[in-house]
Amino acid sequence: MKYIIAIIKSHKLYDVKKELENNEIHLMTVSDVLGCGRQKGTTEVYRGVTEVDNLLRKTKIEIAVNDDYFERAVNAIMKAAPENEIGDGKIFIFDLAECIRIRTGEKGGEAIG
Amino acid sequence: MLNAADTAWMLISTAMVMVMTPTLAFFYGGLVRRKNVLSILMQCMVILSVISLQWVLFGYSLAFGPDKGGVIGGLDWVFLRGVGLEPLEGQTIPHQLFMSFQMMFAVITPALIVGAFAERIKFSGFLLFTVLWSTLVYDPMAHWVWAPGGWLFNKGVLDFAGGTVIHILAGISALVFSFLIGKRNGRGSSPSPHNLPFAVLGAGFLWFGWFGFNAGSALGIKGQTVSAFVNTNTAAAAAALTWMIIDWFVHKSPTMLGVITGVVAGLVAITPAAGYVSPMSSIAIGAGGSMLGFIFVSYIKPRFGYDDSLDVFGVHGMAGIWGAIATGIFASKAIGGTDGLIHGNAGQVGVQAIGVLVAVVFAAAGTFVLYKVCDFFVGMRVDSREENIGLDLTQHHEAGYTLMD
Numbered sequence: 001m002k003y004i005i006a007i008i009k010s011h012k013l014y015d016v017k018k019e020l021e022n023n024e025i026h027l028m029t030v031s032d033v034l035g036c037g038r039q040k041g042t043t044e045v046y047r048g049v050t051e052v053d054n055l056l057r058k059t060k061i062e063i064a065v066n067d068d069y070f071e072r073a074v075n076a077i078m079k080a081a082p083e084n085e086i087g088d089g090k091i092f093i094f095d096l097a098e099c100i101r102i103r104t105g106e107k108g109g110e111a112i113g
Numbered sequence: 114m115l116n117a118a119d120t121a122w123m124l125i126s127t128a129m130v131m132v133m134t135p136t137l138a139f140f141y142g143g144l145v146r147r148k149n150v151l152s153i154l155m156q157c158m159v160i161l162s163v164i165s166l167q168w169v170l171f172g173y174s175l176a177f178g179p180d181k182g183g184v185i186g187g188l189d190w191v192f193l194r195g196v197g198l199e200p201l202e203g204q205t206i207p208h209q210l211f212m213s214f215q216m217m218f219a220v221i222t223p224a225l226i227v228g229a230f231a232e233r234i235k236f237s238g239f240l241l242f243t244v245l246w247s248t249l250v251y252d253p254m255a256h257w258v259w260a261p262g263g264w265l266f267n268k269g270v271l272d273f274a275g276g277t278v279i280h281i282l283a284g285i286s287a288l289v290f291s292f293l294i295g296k297r298n299g300r301g302s303s304p305s306p307h308n309l310p311f312a313v314l315g316a317g318f319l320w321f322g323w324f325g326f327n328a329g330s331a332l333g334i335k336g337q338t339v340s341a342f343v344n345t346n347t348a349a350a351a352a353a354l355t356w357m358i359i360d361w362f363v364h365k366s367p368t369m370l371g372v373i374t375g376v377v378a379g380l381v382a383i384t385p386a387a388g389y390v391s392p393m394s395s396i397a398i399g400a401g402g403s404m405l406g407f408i409f410v411s412y413i414k415p416r417f418g419y420d421d422s423l424d425v426f427g428v429h430g431m432a433g434i435w436g437a438i439a440t441g442i443f444a445s446k447a448i449g450g451t452d453g454l455i456h457g458n459a460g461q462v463g464v465q466a467i468g469v470l471v472a473v474v475f476a477a478a479g480t481f482v483l484y485k486v487c488d489f490f491v492g493m494r495v496d497s498r499e500e501n502i503g504l505d506l507t508q509h510h511e512a513g514y515t516l517m518d
Contacts, residue, residue, distance in 0.1 A: 011501035014299040034516050045510045057516060083498075 001096035001112060002070045003062070007035065008081045008089040010059040019080035020063070023072045027112075029062040038086050058089065064099055066109045116205035119333030123206045123214055126329025130217035133322035134161045134224050140315025140373075141228050144423050147307035148503025149232045150513040156239060160224045163240070164247055168216040169193055175252040177215065180262030185253055205333050214329060219255070222279045223247050228423030229287030230493075232297050233500050236508045238493040242483055246286065250479035254278050254472065270468035271450050271461070273341065274330035276385025276436040277468045284430020285476035287421055293484045294493055296420035298500050304423050309369055316373035320349055323380045327387040337449045341387035345380065348399030352379020352432075355403035363411070378406035378428050382436035386443060389450040394443035401439060402432035434469050441465035 008016060013030065020028065034055045065073050074091060082088045101111040138157030142150045164172070171191045178186030190196050198207040223243045230239070257263040258270055258278050272278060306312060327345040331338040356375025357367045364371075382402025383395055390398065409427035421427060441462035444453035452458040487493055494500075499507035506512060 011498070011503070014501065032516055055517075 001064065001066055001099060001109065003064050003094040003096040004070075004073055004077075005092040005094075006061045006063075006077050006081070006089065007033070007058050007091075008061065008077070009083065009087060010057055012081050012083070013059045013061070015080040016061065016077055019076040020073065023069075023076045025063060025065065025069060025073050025076065027063070031060050031062075033058050033060045037089075056087070064096055064112050066112055114205060115200055115207065116333065119205040120207065120210060122334050122338070123210050123329060123332065126325035127210065127214045127217055129322045129325025130214065130221065130329065131161070133217070133319055133326065134158075134221050136315050136318040136322060137221065137224055137227075138315070139311045140319060140377075141231065141312075141423055143308040143311025143313075143315060144228075144304040144306045144370075145231050146305055146503070147514055148505055150307065150505065151509055151511055152234075152236070152504035153227060153231060155236075155509060156227045156234075157224050159240065160227075160243055161220050163244060164220045164223065165216060167244060167247060168212075168219050172219055172248060172252050173212050173215065175248065176219070176255040177212070177260050180256075180260060183262055183264035183267065184256070186256050186260060211332070214332075215255070218275055218279060218326075219247060219251060222251050222275075222283050225280070225283035225425055225429055226287050226290060228425040229291045229421050230294050231422040232504065233294060233494055234504075235492055235495050236504075237491045238487050241491055242487045242493070245483050245487065246480065249483065250286070250476060251278075251282065254282055254475060257471070258468065265468055265471060268467060269451065269461075269464050271389060271440050271444060271465065272385045272437065272468065273388040273440070273450075274327045274384045276381065276433050276440070277472045280381045280384060280429040280433030281437065281469060281472040282476045284426045284428075284433050285473050286480040287425035288419065288430060289477050289480040290484060291419045291421040291426070293481070293488075296418075297422060298497060304370075306370065313369060313373055316376050320346075320376055320380065323349070323384075327384060331388055337388040340390075340392075340448050343392050344383050344387045344390060344395035344398075347392050348383035348395040348402070349376050349379040351396040351399035352376060352382065352403040355379075355400040356407060359404065359407050363407075374406065374410070374424070374428060375403045378402040378432040381429050381432040382439065384433070385436045386440040389440060389444040389448055389453075391443070391445060391448065394439075394445075394455075398436060398439045398443065401435050405431045405435050434473075437465050437469050438462060 035058050036055055063073055077091060099111045100107050134157050138154045142153040145153055174188055174190035175186050178190040181187040196208050196212055198209055200206055201208050201211060204211060223246055255278050257265040258272050323345055324342055328338050328342040331341055353372050353375040356371045360371035361367045379399035379402050382398050386398055406428045409431045410424050414421060414427060442454040444450050444461060445456055446452045451461060453461045495507060
């Protein structure tokens with residue numbers, strides 16, 4: 001079992017989610033996050049004063065998958081997320097020690113799907 | 114003859130109609146995704162500014178200036194030349210006050226269309242379209258129906274406060290516009306409200322402002338003013354409950370969005386009839402507006418697949434058409450205007466239908482041509498990437514909300 005955390009551009013969420021669904025991955029947790037990366041900040045102008053903020057709004061997707069779905073999940077994100085420029089984001093991958101479905105008490109691979 | 118009481122009431126009414134445009138901004142703003150909230154508020158505030166100037170420079174003259182062949186007002190009153198403080202013949206308020214009251218109607222009409230192209234329009238294209246549409250579609254139509262000598266005015270079309278000139282015109286233009294600009298990315302064709310409380314706030318104050326809109330259209334204090342006031346409130350209430358009950362039956366729960374949509378549908382439907390019908394008729398008119406609106410929003414739109422994002426056509430267009438026809442059915446000479454069908458004058462329904470037909474054809478043709486012109490010169494739709502990021506950041510370089518301070 002793997003745990004995937006992908007930080008992507010927020011406006012790519014819809015495409016990534018669609019691509020994941022095309023690959024039969026329907027379960028995920030999504031949150032709005034702020035972060036610093038190599039991308040320069042967005043420029044906002046308030047009453048003529050330019051403010052550059054280096055904490056950028058990104059979207060974090062977290063997915064727990066069984067090993068046989070792992071490649072597919074990563075490929076889907078790699079396919080849909082990039083715009084081929086700085087700021088496209090990162091994917092972090094962890095080995096997942098355990099997964100428990102609270103309602104039934106199922107554990108491991110059974111609980112993930 | 115100038116009348117002080119009439120003047121006071123019309124000053125208040127004018128201010129009440131003015132506030133409807135920023136209010137509409139919150140009604141619409143709450144119904145879009147949060148990345149586009151500022152673009153909606155911006156469009157409404159800019160319409161308020163740009164049409165205010167257009168109106169004093171030449172718009173008022175085109176719409177209400179001395180008639181030229183029943184078609185247009187001409188340029189006699191451009192830059193408000195000759196528009197002073199003396200009342201016009203047959204009126205009791207200063208001419209400039211009448212001009213200002215009409216200005217607020219000219220402002221809110223293009224603002225209604227904002228709901229059709231929400232979340233995907235380019236700001237420059239929007240601006241050009243708004244000025245051209247107001248000048249070439251709204252101003253002539255206002256002249257035809259409201260100005261003495263206008264050809265629909267001469268035919269006896271009844272439109273108390275702007276059901277035909279405002280709501281049908283905006284509703285049909287919205288429909289045509291939504292076909293031309295295409296669907297939004299990432300959404301079917303339903304609104305995805307990011308802040309329903311904003312929308313409720315907007316609808317509540319629209320209801321309030323509508324007293325100025327309708328009761329103010331009596332242009333002074335008389336029996337008709339109070340009739341319009343009572344009818345406006347009654348129709349809005351009947352329409353809100355009608356929508357809620359249909360929602361409850363069809364979608365299994367009474368919804369807040371349903372109630373406020375019903376409120377607006379009822380207010381739209383009573384607009385052309387407000388000063389001509391009895392309070393009991395206004396219940397039927399409000400309820401009818403809601404039913405038609407519901408059918409178009411819930412069934413017709415999904416079926417035909419156009420993305421009239423915030424249901425300008427379904428609510429304003431259809432309730433507006435119903436209200437115009439209903440005026441021909443329920444009008445009573447005892448209250449104002451002429452008798453309608455239920456008082457033995459079936460012909461008035463036909464006269465009203467002519468008004469509706471002219472508004473539909475003129476709005477559709479005008480919007481189609483102006484859209485193509487603006488699209489050719491500046492482009493109407495943002496590119497797909499900008500649309501996904503949102504109009505607030507891409508068009509205005511501002512964000513409506515922060516994630517963290």
